[in-house]
Amino acid sequence: MSSKIHFIGIGGIGLSALARFLQKNGYTISGSDMKETPITKTLRKEGIAVSIPQSAENITDQSIVIYSAAVKPDNPEIIAAREKGMLLLSRKEALPFILKGKKVFAVAGAHGKSTTSAMLASIIDASVIIGAESKQFGSNMHFAEGENLIFEADESDASFLNTNPYIAIVTNAEPEHMEFYDYDLDRFYDAYRTFIRKAKIRVINAEDSFLSTLTDIEAIRLYPGKDIKSIKTVIINGDPYTSFVLKDLGTFEVFGVGEHIAINASLTILAAITQNSLETVRSNLRAYKGIKKRFDILEKDDRHVIIDDYAHHPTEIEATIKSARKYARLLGLKKVTAIWQPHKYSRTIDNLEKFKECFVGIDELVILPVYNVGEEEQFIDFENHFRKYNPRFADTVVRTKGGIELRKDHREIGALHEGVIIGLGAGDITYQLRGVS
Numbered sequence: 001m002s003s004k005i006h007f008i009g010i011g012g013i014g015l016s017a018l019a020r021f022l023q024k025n026g027y028t029i030s031g032s033d034m035k036e037t038p039i040t041k042t043l044r045k046e047g048i049a050v051s052i053p054q055s056a057e058n059i060t061d062q063s064i065v066i067y068s069a070a071v072k073p074d075n076p077e078i079i080a081a082r083e084k085g086m087l088l089l090s091r092k093e094a095l096p097f098i099l100k101g102k103k104v105f106a107v108a109g110a111h112g113k114s115t116t117s118a119m120l121a122s123i124i125d126a127s128v129i130i131g132a133e134s135k136q137f138g139s140n141m142h143f144a145e146g147e148n149l150i151f152e153a154d155e156s157d158a159s160f161l162n163t164n165p166y167i168a169i170v171t172n173a174e175p176e177h178m179e180f181y182d183y184d185l186d187r188f189y190d191a192y193r194t195f196i197r198k199a200k201i202r203v204i205n206a207e208d209s210f211l212s213t214l215t216d217i218e219a220i221r222l223y224p225g226k227d228i229k230s231i232k233t234v235i236i237n238g239d240p241y242t243s244f245v246l247k248d249l250g251t252f253e254v255f256g257v258g259e260h261i262a263i264n265a266s267l268t269i270l271a272a273i274t275q276n277s278l279e280t281v282r283s284n285l286r287a288y289k290g291i292k293k294r295f296d297i298l299e300k301d302d303r304h305v306i307i308d309d310y311a312h313h314p315t316e317i318e319a320t321i322k323s324a325r326k327y328a329r330l331l332g333l334k335k336v337t338a339i340w341q342p343h344k345y346s347r348t349i350d351n352l353e354k355f356k357e358c359f360v361g362i363d364e365l366v367i368l369p370v371y372n373v374g375e376e377e378q379f380i381d382f383e384n385h386f387r388k389y390n391p392r393f394a395d396t397v398v399r400t401k402g403g404i405e406l407r408k409d410h411r412e413i414g415a416l417h418e419g420v421i422i423g424l425g426a427g428d429i430t431y432q433l434r435g436v437s
Helices: 013-024 038-045 077-084 090-097 113-123 185-198 259-270 278-284 312-330 346-349 352-357 429-435
Strands: 004-008 026-034 049-053 065-066 089-092 102-110 127-134 137-144 148-152 165-170 201-204 221-224 226-237 239-246 251-255 296-300 304-309 334-340 364-367 397-398 405-409 413-414 419-424
Touching: 004 013, 004 077, 013 026, 013 038, 013 090, 013 127, 013 137, 038 049, 049 089, 049 429, 065 077, 065 090, 077 089, 089 090, 090 413, 102 113, 102 185, 113 127, 113 259, 148 429, 165 185, 165 259, 201 259, 221 259, 226 259, 226 312, 239 259, 251 259, 251 278, 259 278, 259 312, 278 334, 304 312, 304 405, 312 334, 312 352, 346 352, 397 429, 419 429
Parallel strands: 004 026, 004 065, 026 049, 065 089, 102 148, 102 165, 127 148, 165 201, 201 221, 304 419, 334 364, 334 419
Antiparallel strands: 127 137, 226 239, 239 251, 296 304, 397 405, 405 413
16 A cells, blocks of 8 residues: 555644654655645645645545545545545544554543643653644644554544543533534433543543543542642743642642643543653653643733633633633733634534623623634624623734734724733634734
């Protein structure tokens, strides 16, 4: 079989990690996407041939073609690969081939799986494939010799069922991506149950409403309310860290702010001590430096801090805002402003009542247009639903020296330059905040 593999949609955070991993395993990788992004530019620098836009001409002599979930059946490269009789695999279908022969540390959950995966990567010597960029490695993939592989397992399309976990860590099982499960909670929870049973070692957040019911499954259980004590935020060299005591294992320090950081770190620790000594785990955890777009501090001075965060679900936004308020107090800053870019019409509508409550505690709310991901546009009356926050509405934000400029109809309508300014969303807000085109 040829060692050439082509990725359709290689510019995505998930597919690019798989491409990088297979390249390090000796495969010749090519890929394509609809538009240029910072990821596609970096992949080229790493020796991967990336074509923009997608075209049937990109399908030549590859033996396998792997495509992202966003790619439609009428994509010209899909059609060309099928006509040439190539092995055509969705990302989900490709996982057994990619993970084969590996000792997989799989991390799943609606929230916190990228952070938990990156924390585990700071402790265990392993290859890493995650859906975010680890600041420790500067990438969404890290390659290490040997069988260990830390893998962020995705429940959004039930692809975590195509993994072969040695250890399964589950941060929570809050219903998300319910459109894939036809809004059937039993089907959704059955997928989690099946995933957890596949693992030899299971580490779960036992205070989650669903995970707490799995009393018939042997697992290492974390009860955050009683197992995690003395949580406090400390500033070390200007950066925020969370200090906490876990069970009878002593005190740990980890980069980041908030109770959710302590919970993610605790799950990481309980998994890691099955493989490493306690003191190695304690020491190595301090090497964790956060991940891009997760409470990612972009700019900081005495007057303001600009933070980029991937939070796009009400639970995530609420936790992130709590962290931002705590961080503001520690820095002596009086104002917290949230810039929210709703992600997907379906998610926004399905969770609208929770979104209306999750911004409690902020001083100012700026709402950007919904970041559409291939859905039919729908009207949402943001002005009426969020009127208690007296929000400002902008089309885009622009990073300026010392702050953020708000723009509507191609003109400036205001500026933010004081306090903690935090961007929230999984769309292109991250590039707007960073001034990257």
